[in-house]
Amino acid sequence: MSGEVRRDAHGVPHLRAPSVAALFALQGRVAAHDRAWQLEIERLRSVGRTAELLGPAGVAWDAFARRAQLDLLARRAFDVLDAETRAALTAYAGGVETGLREAACPELRALGPAPGRWHPWTPLGIFAVQHVLFGSFPSALFHARARRVLGPEADLFRTEGLAGGSNAFVLAGSRTRSGLPLIAGDPHRLLEDPGVYAQVRLQCIGPGDPFDAVGLTFPGVPGVQHFGHAGEVAWGVTNAMAAYQQAHEVSLRRRGEEVLVEGEPARVEHQRVTVRGATPVSIEVLDTARGPVVLGDSGRGAGVVLDSPAYLLGDLGFAALLPLLRSRRVDDVAQALRAWVEPVNNWLIADTAGDVRHLVAGRMPRRDSEGGIVGWVEPLPNREPGPDGVLVTANDRATPAFDVLTDDFAPPFRARRLGELLGPDRLLDAADAAAALADVTSASSRVLLDLVPADLRPPLTEGWDGAIDDSPGAAWYAALREEVVERLCAAPALAPLREPSPYGPIVEPWSHLPVRVAVSLHVILSAERPFGLDAAQLVAEAARAVRDGEHPPWPQRHRFHPLHALEQFGLPHEPRTPSTPLSGDTDTVRCTAWLPGSEVCVRASAARWVWDLADRDAGGWVVPLGAAGDPASPHAHDQHATWAAGGVLPLRTAWEDLRPDTLEHP
Known part of the structure; x- marks a missing residue:
């Protein structure tokens, strides 16, 4: 094995290798050992082949994924990348396939092997799966219907x-006990089993551009994307709530062999969805100059065309992955994010030189009166701390300058509460930051x-x-x-x-x-x-x-309920996680969203992190459940109690204090 794997007390992998390609191959192999089922079901989602494994329950998603052309987008986005990033993604996919041959997976033992294989562009497809419904277009459909x-x-x-939920804030060095900046936050997403984020440490020790970064990654995607601490610089995000996607409700009509979208011929491809234990299903994949028809078909007479920067550009922003890892200063991160496409995010960034910044990154379209993309909003909003030395972003309208993004932000309650908790009357440290994120x-x-x-x-x-x-x-x-x-x-x-x-x-x-x-x-x-x-x-x-x-009591009727993929597809699944009582609510900083008519919580913080620029090990992180996806692992649920209580676990990066892992276990 080219490289070395060690783990901390909670099974979080720390990886070291002499080159980027070797490091990404190792990351893919370890991800397969830790999250085999998750990697495979997300791969199948990306290519619209879940029904081959799950039967009729997968047809609706597969039809959507194919109509949204997620796999084609991933291939196009891979082709525009630089050679080094393509090689790194190729190494990662190869590492995943090696790991899948070695790893135990209860779900695949029960269902059989997942059809298909990993390609170098598969990580881009998984990233697209995570974000195609993350933007504004599903909500826009409801609002259009409500207006009618x-x-x-x-x-x-x-x-x-x-609805929002993500929080992030940065304290300038003038506001911390150490005299250097500190960043903290918690992304709010659907609770999943296993979790949507995985903790990892990536250390490249070869010549050229060595780096050493800890952070959170989507299982199936290399590097660390939205949240990372590279030693001299650290960053984290919240959703900027930007309307970078647009949904166009259109008429669909068949004319002979043609399908007309708003009277104009569409490009038509007929695809067959193979369904385990049932008859295959034929679907129309329709493409227009504006974007794919993602919902509806000619038989219904109506549909929805989705246009977004990623589809227009054929780019998912992966050119930012390696520059982010190699960043040393705030300006390096800002330069890396020039390649970011979507989602359009708020980025909080700080470095050991004391530089602190909040910037919005991504491709935000300028649209004409009919909603067509005619250019890009430049520059996007950015700001630095005021006299109080604090920047807070909680999906809110931070300043009037953010109006270029949307007219529909999250309510200001969480941002205001964090402002109160981080008030200017005292110096703060990582423990204070974690306590602010726990507020209910x-x-x-x-x-x-x-x-x-x-x-x-x-x-x-x-x-x-x-x-x-x-x-x-x-x-x-x-x-x-x-x-x-x-x-x-x-x-x-x-x-x-x-x-x-x-x-x-x-x-x-x-x-x-x-x-x-x-x-x-x-x-x-x-x-x-x-x-x-x-x-x-x-x-x-x-x-x-x-x-x-x-x-x-509220926590007794507001319980943690992560969704296993089988449950998301409406298939029987015996819950294997604790039904933990949860404090907090939709509008509190510790955002554990309320689902009316239900006694479960299915949206909350998908991670919690504190990055200290004075001492990385003084910070902390935690995810719901744990690092491992196999419920038989001692690390499947060993972070859960800390997460549910609103805490974080300590970061430990001293190599000699970590446990070696040869990856030879089943």
Whole structure:
């Protein structure tokens, strides 16, 4: 084996090799040992072949993936890369295949081997899978539908009302005990089993451009992308909420052998989806000058064309991977990110020279009156700390300059709360940063509580500070909010929006009315007569209904529930993870999103990290569950208790303190 693998006490891999190609090959091999099932199911998603393994349950996704041309995009994006990056990706794919031959995988033992093989462009396809539904287009479809139903009142679902959850902040050296900057954050995503992020340390010790970076990676993708600490410089991201994607609802009509999209002939390819245990399914793959038809077909008469920078450019931004790892200063990271395409992200960056910056990176289109891309927004917003030495980004509208990105940011509650917690009255360290990320105080609760008549507020709410925890006040507030959301959803004006999405199950989660009402509740209740209802009267009636009831503690009815891929496809799967009670809420810093009508939490922090520029080992990181995907591994769940409590685990990078791993175990 060209290189060396060691692991810390929680099984996190630390990799060392003499060249980039050898290091990426080793990273691929280790990823296969740790996450074999995850790598293979994500590969199948990227090429639209899940039905070959899973049967009819995979057809809807496979049709979407093929119509979205994820594999073709990955191939095009690979072809435009420089030779060194192509060689590194080729080495990674080869390492994965080696590891898959060696690794144990309970799911594939039960289902059989996954069809197909790894190609050098497969990591780009997996990256595309992670982000094709991450942007704004699924929400845009709901908003367009809401506007058809409600007219201008649909804006109650939009203004500062998108669901967010990611946090990141940077403290300048003037605000830290060490005198050097510190960055911390937590990305908010769907909770998955295994988790969507994997911790890794990558050390290239060969001649030329050596580097030593710790960070988080998507299993199946080499390097570290969104979150990394390369010793002298560190970075982390939040979603900038930018409208870089655009969905165009179009008419589809067949004319002989042609399919007309808005009256213009489309490029048509008929593909066959092989289905395990069932008859193959034929689908139309339609392409237009603007982008692929990702939803709908000519038989339905309507569809959705998706245009985005990645499709227009044939580029997924992987030219940034190696320059990020080799960065030494903030300017190096900024230069690397000139190659970034999408998602358009907020990047917080700091270095040991004391430079601190918040910049937006990615390709943000300028569009004409019909929504077509006519150029790029340049420059994108950037800023430096003010006198308080703090920069915070929490999917919010940081300054008016960010209006070039979208008109629909996340509410400002988390960003404001972090500003309070990081106030200018003291010097902070990594422990303080981690504690800020653990905060569960709700600010948006005041919007609802201020509408409750005084005589309907039970005594148990007196003195409640808004913490969404196991307190009686939090339990009563949660019951009240659920009652209010249910009553709002029953409004006659919203009846059409209670129906499933006309575009099927792929985008249905973004059309679920109770979730849309819940995340926009602070906006809806600020209107005098939302959807024809009297807001004050509705809240009073809801408060009367729940005033004297018995309400279990919030964490007992708000439980950790990561989704295994089989469950995501609607297939039977016995949960193998602890159903842990969770404090926090959709709008708290420790964002554990509420799913109305359910007692599970399926969206929360997919990782938590603290990067200290004075001493990397003074920082910390944690993921839900653990480093290993096999439930039989001692590292499958050994980080979970720390994550659920809002903490981080210490970073340990001293090579002599790590356990050697020969990768010879099954």
